[in-house]
Amino acid sequence: MMRAGWLGSALLLLAALPMPSLADDTPAAASRQVAFAPPVGQPLTYRVTTRRIGRDGSLVSFSLVYALQWHRAGRGYRLEAALQRIDSDARPEVVRALTLLLQPLVGEAMAYLVSPDGSNITLVDPEGLWERVTVRAQTAGAEAGRPEARQVAQLLAALSPAQRDDLATADIRALVAPANEAISFAAQADGASVSAMEGALRTIAQVERDSAAVGGGAQPLEIDNLWTLDTETGLVMREQRQSWIVEAGGDARTLVEEQVRTLELAPQI
Helix, strand or coil: CCCCCCCCCCECCCCCCCCCCCCCCCHHHHHHCCCCCCCECCCEEEEEEEEEECCCCCEEEEEEEEEEEEEEECCEEEEEEEEEEEEECCCHHHHHHHCCCCHHHECCEEEEEECCCCCCEEECCHHHHHHHHHHHHHHHHHHHCCHHHHHHHHHHHHCCHHHHHHHHHHHHHHHEHHHEHHHHHHHHCCCCEEEECCCCEEEEEEEEEEEEEECCEEEEEEEEEEEEEECCCCEEEEEEEEEEEECHHHCCEEEEEEEEEEEEECCCC
């Protein structure tokens, strides 16, 4: 079954252990041998880009740009995050339609408490966050007289606590390797592979096979996954997920969706 995309990244425990070397080069061993020591005090930029096929057949791109900073909090960590902006090359009306639920989160400070091993991530004061976000959406709708803004407020109010948590934490859980279910799933799957890169970086690659509804029928779908892990910090430095429709005969593939997450130091001003 296809896992959820950029609004619905799943989460689950992945064991976190100190790692001096990769004596066992299997994906499962690589996922187990990940320490968790995020870079405290360093401003980071986290970009989540999704490209999807538009009505004209071209790929439309959306990027969520987060500002992140880690802090110590007792034995664990506190991650402060803010969705700074949503970039897109799509037409304005398309951007509004596809980012309705995320737009009220832009500029809103969010904080997460993360356990010492990175396996548990908790959103701080979720009730207060969603109260502020809902008020912002309602105010925007009243001031601008835009029906879609009022619709956002109604949608936010209708979300369950679990759906709200997923909306606010999915990208963060994907960033922290010990809390990333997709990596744990890939590490146990047949056909997955692991490669050593420079320093503490390791990559895990895995291909999933599914089907997609196209033109009233079903066509084979291949999903290429590639994660680059920093085994010293326990963070996912880069994730790429590409979904391809396989043409009849299997000789050609068409890219229908791509998601890329990247983490880097924030530019110095």
